[in-house]
Amino acid sequence: MGFVAVARVTSDRWVCCAVRDDINFGLKEGGELRVKTTICSEVRERGKAVVICDVETDRMFRDHPTPKLYGFRSYISAPITLSDGTIWGTLCAIDPAPRELDRPEIVSTFQLFGELIAAQLELHQRFALSQASLGLSEKRRFSTEERLKITQADLLDERRTAELREQFIGVLGHDLRNPLASIDAGMRVLLRSQDSARAPEIISMIQKSVMRMAGLVDNIMDFARGRLGGGLTIKPDARQPLAPVIEQVISEIRLAWPDHEIETRINIAEPVKCDRSKIGQLFSNLLGNAISYGDKDKPIQVSATTSEGSFVLAVTNHGPPISDKAMQNLFKPYMRGERPSQHGLGLGLYIASEIARAHGGTLQATSTGDRATFEFKMPLQA
Known part of the structure; x- marks a missing residue:
């Protein structure tokens, strides 16, 4: 995607907090858009991701004024939701060309990035509060040993988040890239010779790669939610057979x-x-x-x-x-x-x-x- 931003989105403001701009969109960190002209305002209101592969063929957004205003054809945005359910903002990306964004692994990955950003924001907030607690007024309440324990706990949280971030980047850089490459190679062979005797073998390889990618995405998302969200959540139900x-x-x-x-x-x-x-x-x-x-x-x-x-x-x-x-x-x-x-x-x-x-x-x-x-x-x- 040509433009990607982390945006603080409220009912009346859209503020760019971090940005990568490869299409000269022109927005810098600290820059603002009128929130009502953005699709991010709708993401904030709904609390759900919005994915548009091509505006021109999208039934919901082909007549929406935002794509024409900002000159994009593909769009993806995920809410950055804090642990108390508050939507802090969005992670959003646009591109002037159509992009195949509705694949499950892409949507899941984008949503997980949103969760990681939310966790990092809350971690910084907790760290700032704990640092404040070590101020002069708090020194009267806490012994040196207690203050050390608080600091060590904060550092441990930082280290855990850093480990998760590195692991997640490793998945994107290696573990997901390999099966994607296998799928791409297999599809190229099938397209060149659709009647090939190797077709069943190639299709089997593609199926393995897809299953491996799906498993990786499921596991990393559950790991992130479990570590950063206070534990794995389940929805038990006995009405359907197992x-x-x-x-x-x-x-x-x-x-x-x-x-x-x-x-x-x-x-x-x-x-x-x-x-x-x-x-x-x-x-x-x-x-x-x-x-x-x-x-x-x-x-x-x-x-x-x-x-x-x-x-x-x-x-x-x-x-x-x-x-x-x-x-x-x-x-x-x-x-x-x-x-x-x-x-x-x-x-x-x-x-x-x-x-x-x-x-x-x-x-x-x-x-x-x-x-x-x-x-x-x-x-x-x-």
Whole structure:
């Protein structure tokens, strides 16, 4: 996008706080636009992102005065929402040419940047307040040791945010770029020779890349929300059956990795009060882990059952035993397996464990001989 800005948006002002301008739009930091002439005012009012790939073909915005006023055809804006629900402003971008912006990975990435900016703003606010508390008047209330603890806590928050920011940039720079490159290369081959005998193989590769990207985006967004927003949130519901979610994940994995055999035993006879999408993500992470580290010549075994007031989901794969050192760090963030060829954030098992905890359940791993089993267990009425 040719122009990107972080804007402080209120009911009567639009102020540019940070900007990158590659199209000579002419707006500098501190510059203002009339808020009613911007689409950001609508983003603020609705509290939702707005995405326009091409104004000329967009039913909602093709007659909107803003694109003509500022000379853009593509637009994306996400609200910067503080933890108390207040919308501080927006992260917005425009370009004079049409852009394919409505892809899920792009929208999710843009929204996550908005969340990171909100977290950084609140972190600075807390830091400023704590620094003020160390002023002369507060010295009478706090001992030297207490003031040191406050400062150390603030520094720890800063360090955590910096680590998350670096990790997120790493995802964009490497982990998402690689599958995108694979998709691009595969599509080029298909376009050149649509009747190629390699088409099924190429399509399978594209499906794997798309699934990997979707998993990365889901995990990094949940990680950011969990770390910066006070914990992972779920929406439990027992009205819809859980079995179709488990079966859908298995179907997607089988389609993407047809060389891996998956044996299943699904017997969910009772309603499970859970967040179905999160349980699907947990299961997808466990099954993806089994694909990555298991012996592809031996079947992966999946069981999902309800009994004695609990729902139990287990994934077993064959392969080298998990070392004691790896077992100790298995569910910590940024930890990956001991194979140097493995890619990814090292967040899959951590996010799975957080989802388990949010449901009042447990996620445990056992490794004996050539078998490793990950078992998730939760009460039916979490």
